[in-house]
Amino acid sequence: MTAISDSTLPQKPKWYAPATHLQWWLTWVYIIVGVIIMCSGFVFFINPYHIVPGGVYGAGIVLHSLFPSIQVGTFGWFFDVPLLTLSAIFLGAKIGSRTIFAAMMSPLVMNLLDWIAYPNAAAMKALDPTQLFGGVINMSEHLMLTTIIGAATIGLGCGLVVRQQATTGGTDIVAMFLQKYLNIRFSNGILICDAVVVLSGLLVFGLGLGHIDSGTSGPSWHLSFYSLIAIFVSSKTIAYVINGAQDDKLVFVVSNKPNEDFRQFILQTLDRSATRIKSSGLYTNDDKEMLFLVVSNKEIPAVKLKIQEVDPNAFVVVSDAHATYGEGWRPLPLPGEITAE
Known part of the structure; x- marks a missing residue:
């Protein structure tokens, strides 16, 4: 019998990686893709029309109207950095590298997409939809459609990120504080945070307290209703991406x-x-x-x-059946695994 040495066996190419390594890389790819999709939903369909879908970037849209020289994405850093720090100090939360990466990457991608989409700094400050890619995707006359498309896009991106056991930071951390110190349920805490953000949008855009200089004709209180629709659509899309149809x-x-x-x-x-x-x-x-x-x-x-x-x-x-686990169905979630239920 002829002896077989390692050199006679088929050699694995240099790019080969075991399945676990491949899955590790795919996780980061999915996070990056999810962040890009989420930010695209904001930049192309939500931000230019002053729709405030709750959360950190909803607050960023409101604050950008008051401080137009600061981009919406930049406010993400203003909120997420202190919130992640406080959660680590006071909640003892173990912040994963995926969450830190997603939270820090999102504002950068959003600002970059703004820079690509608008022709100049003035249009970027105004978030003028008529100048978004030269007005090609201006949807000022179709607010319901842009609300649904934008919210679904945001939900798809967030869902892809959450499926990798990461989050983009934001109001969920505030909800954790409300749960721990005020004994408010986490889901109710999220609702309270989103309500505060939407109400601030009503004050700024509905009552004209902000810097209104875009495709909208002036103060528009009805934008708050579009904001509520955006919250509903995005939350349902996130749940669908994470858990499937659940029928x-x-x-x-x-x-x-x-x-x-x-x-x-x-x-x-x-x-x-x-x-x-x-x-x-x-x-x-x-x-x-x-x-x-x-x-x-x-x-x-x-x-x-x-x-x-x-x-x-x-x-x-x-x-x-809200969720079904066991043989023939989905496996039970692991401890600490993020679900949308």
């Missing part, structure tokens, strides 16, 4: 006619399982059987037809 359904079937045909339908046709629960009617005291199963939304019609075939008098309850 699973809970099905409870109560029947006094146990049927092997229905059992085989679940196990073989649906390729799922279910939990069989022995029960009894409260009024009749008759023995019954309750089946508990989770199916996708598209499987519901077939389940209903089969139940109708097996027992037309069965009692059936179909409800939304």
Whole structure:
């Protein structure tokens, strides 16, 4: 038998990296892409129209109107640097390198996109949509459309970042302080922060307290309603990117006619399982059987037809499943993993 030395084996190319190393690089690529997409949503569809979608950059839009010489992205540094520092000191939070990178990169990318999109410093200060890429994507007459597109783009970018277990900093840190020191739920803290930002936008843009010099005709109180729409769309998009469609359904079937045909339908046709629960009617005291199963939304019609075939008098309850974990579904989240639930 001929001996085989390392030199006779196929050599891995220099660019080769193990799967774990590849995943590590892909994580950073996704964060960079997510930040660029998020900032594009702000620069091209949100900032020029004075829509304030809450958060740090919503506050930046408001402050830019008061201090037009400072770019919107720069205010991100003004907020994020002290907030990240305070969270590390007072909350004992372990700030990951991914979050620091995303939080510090976002203002830089936003300012760079501003510089690319506008022809001169005056247009950049005014955030004039008529001069955005020479007016090619001016959507001043389509505020609803630009709100939805911008919010969805922001949500897509943020969702990609959060999927890599990072955040872009901002109001979630303020919500942590409210939770710890004022005993306010985290979700309510986020709502309070966004409400304060939107109200500040109402004061500045709705009542004309800011520097209004763009495609808008003047103070516009209705912009606050577009801001609320932007918050809703972006939050739903983030949740969809992180958790998927979440269209699973809970099905409870109560029947006094146990049927092997229905059992085989679940196990073989649906390729799922279910939990069989022995029960009894409260009024009749008759023995019954309750089946508990989770199916996708598209499987519901077939389940209903089969139940109708097996027992037309069965009692059936179909409800939304907010999140489904376990074999055949998603794995349970790890400790400290970021979710949108």
